[in-house]
Amino acid sequence: MKRRSRLAVVVSxxxxxxxxxxxxxxxxxxxVSYDLTKTVxxxxxxxxxxxxxxHVYFLFEVKDAQGHVTEWGAETDPPIMxxxxxxxxxxxxKTGDAVTVTLWPSKVGAxxxxxxxxxxxxxxxxxxxxxxxx
Amino acid sequence: xxxRFSIICGMLVMALACSSLASGQTxxxxxxxxxxxxxxxxxxxxxxxxxxxxxxxxxPPMTAWAQEKYNAAKPGLGRGARAQxxxxxxxxxxxxxxxxxxxxxxxxxxxILQLRDRVVVFFDWFYTYRTIWTDGRELEADPDLRWYxxxxxxxxxxxxxxxxxxxxxxxxxxxxGHPHSDEMRLEERYQRVSADTIEVTMTLTDQKAYTxxxxxDKITLTRAEPNIRMREDVCVPSAEQRYKELIRNPAGGAPxxxx
Numbered sequence: 001m002k003r004r005s006r007l008a009v010v011v012s013x014x015x016x017x018x019x020x021x022x023x024x025x026x027x028x029x030x031x032v033s034y035d036l037t038k039t040v041x042x043x044x045x046x047x048x049x050x051x052x053x054x055h056v057y058f059l060f061e062v063k064d065a066q067g068h069v070t071e072w073g074a075e076t077d078p079p080i081m082x083x084x085x086x087x088x089x090x091x092x093x094k095t096g097d098a099v100t101v102t103l104w105p106s107k108v109g110a111x112x113x114x115x116x117x118x119x120x121x122x123x124x125x126x127x128x129x130x131x132x133x134x
Numbered sequence: 135x136x137x138r139f140s141i142i143c144g145m146l147v148m149a150l151a152c153s154s155l156a157s158g159q160t161x162x163x164x165x166x167x168x169x170x171x172x173x174x175x176x177x178x179x180x181x182x183x184x185x186x187x188x189x190x191x192x193x194p195p196m197t198a199w200a201q202e203k204y205n206a207a208k209p210g211l212g213r214g215a216r217a218q219x220x221x222x223x224x225x226x227x228x229x230x231x232x233x234x235x236x237x238x239x240x241x242x243x244x245x246i247l248q249l250r251d252r253v254v255v256f257f258d259w260f261y262t263y264r265t266i267w268t269d270g271r272e273l274e275a276d277p278d279l280r281w282y283x284x285x286x287x288x289x290x291x292x293x294x295x296x297x298x299x300x301x302x303x304x305x306x307x308x309x310x311g312h313p314h315s316d317e318m319r320l321e322e323r324y325q326r327v328s329a330d331t332i333e334v335t336m337t338l339t340d341q342k343a344y345t346x347x348x349x350x351d352k353i354t355l356t357r358a359e360p361n362i363r364m365r366e367d368v369c370v371p372s373a374e375q376r377y378k379e380l381i382r383n384p385a386g387g388a389p390x391x392x393x
Contacts, residue, residue: 032210033219033385052373054225057381073381080258080367081241107219108387 034104034114041117042072046097051090054078060099062111074103076115076128086126097121166329170292173253173324173332176245176358179237186212187238188308189338189350200313200343207311214310219386224306226378228369230281232305233264233298234320234336242367243358253287253294261368266296273299279316281305294324307338315342330357 044062057075064070082088093099098121103113118126181187196204210221225231231239242259251269256262264282277284277300284300303316318340325333332355338348382388 032217033382033387050373050377052377053367053369054374055377055381057377059380073384075377075381075385078241078367080365106385106387108385110384110387112381112385 033106033108033112035107036104038105039102039116040105040113041100041102043098043100044072046093046095046099047071048095049093051079056082056088058093060101070111072101072103072111072113074101074113074115074118076126082126086128088126092124092126093118093120168326168329170326171289171294172248173246173294173326174248176243176362176364177332177355178243178358179240179353180356181238181240181353184212184240185238186214186309187240188310188312189234189336189348191351193312194344194346194348196313197341197343197345199315203313203343204311207306207313209309209311212309216310220383220388223309223311224304225369226374226382228371228374230262230305231260232302233282234322234338235305235307235309236260236262236282237334237353238308243362243364245364256364258364258367259369261364261366273297279303283320292325296320296322296324298322313343314338314340317342331355 042060042062044060047059047061049058050056055075056077056079057073059071059073061069062072076082077085079088079090100119101113101115102117104116106112115126116128118124179187183191206222208221208223209217210219210223210226211217236257236259237244239259242257244258245256247254247256251267253266253268255264255266257264262282264285266285266287268287270288271286273284273286279300279302281302283298285296285298287294287296289295298320299318301314301316301318301320303314303318305314306312307314318338320336320338322334322336327333334350334353334355336350336353338344338350340348
């Protein structure tokens with residue numbers, strides 16, 4: 001029985017790794033709008049959250065050294081994927097939250113991006129290991 | 135990265151092989167019993183090419199009519215070679231995906247219900263459904279056009295055979311923008327091959343659009359985990375429009391006056 005359990009763990013690990021490998025290798029060009037070869041990281045404050053289909057997105061304000069504020073926007077997966085893969089929910093993020101946001105940025109230089117990683121001031125993390133699909 | 139991944143996989147495969155040899159016995163559990171005529175349940179269509187899935191990787195040669203429509207289609211979703219930031223995919227304004235494309239949108243589950251006189255397939259994405267009549271009726275020769283077609287089904291041995299016609303030709307077949315006409319006919323063949331797996335093949339015949347039938351690759355449906363429920367994942371046009379104005383258009387470089 002023990003041996004069978006160990007075997008199940010090994011098989012599961014292979015399946016998980018194979019699945020992970022396939023998803024990493026796939027070139028998800030969607031979001032053909034975004035440069036998937038680099039990321040930018042910004043600190044800001046959430047202005048608006050839209051937890052909607054088919055794209056969850058939020059706007060946040062980033063202040064530079066001179067005090068100028070730029071409104072950035074980040075989109076990510078639909079709710080069903082965020083909830084299944086990352087345990088997100090509608091309550092994860094709200095207006096006024098201080099956040100550190102890592103994005104695959106817009107190719108045209110607009111202050112927009114696809115979410116790669118989000119860290120909230122109270123330590124919640126969404127680490128989007130896969131590049132966007134849709 | 136690729137090398138390290140290969141090494142880890144290789145080690146795991148070797149460990150698996152050694153474990154089997156050491157035990158000297160068959161380690162796979164007994165298969166769960168299933169009724170091959172029961173397709174009911176919640177299923178995932180986990181297809182290898184994700185949201186870029188289609189009947190198969192290569193469409194049959196298109197007619198001039200279809201080629202013109204294909205050229206006018208500007209895919210905006212997925213990782214296809216033709217995708218561009220500001221496409222005209224009908225889904226990008228929440229128009230119905232239609233059938234069979236909704237089967238290829240793999241992030242959402244579908245639920246099959248078998249009733250006395252019909253099979254109903256619910257799709258979580260768009261929170262919509264199609265009806266497959268099993269009461270012995272024939273397909274109408276000239277039915278009203280529907281986004282998800284008009285369908286009848288019957289059992290041929292252990293294969294559930296579905297024939298459909300009357301598809302609204304405003305839908306795309308896939309994220310790459312392959313068109314179809316309102317003359318499209320589909321035959322789908324479903325086989326429950328295990329407790330957790332249904333295999334599907336489909337044949338699309340549309341002489342107005344393709345010079346020969348398009349026979350699909352095998353589509354595998356996998357039983358959803360017990361905690362998966364149908365949600366209400368509706369594409370809401372007003373929400374999509376706001377997303378487009380706030381995110382998609384600026385990210386894709388659209389002029390400011392484009393709504």
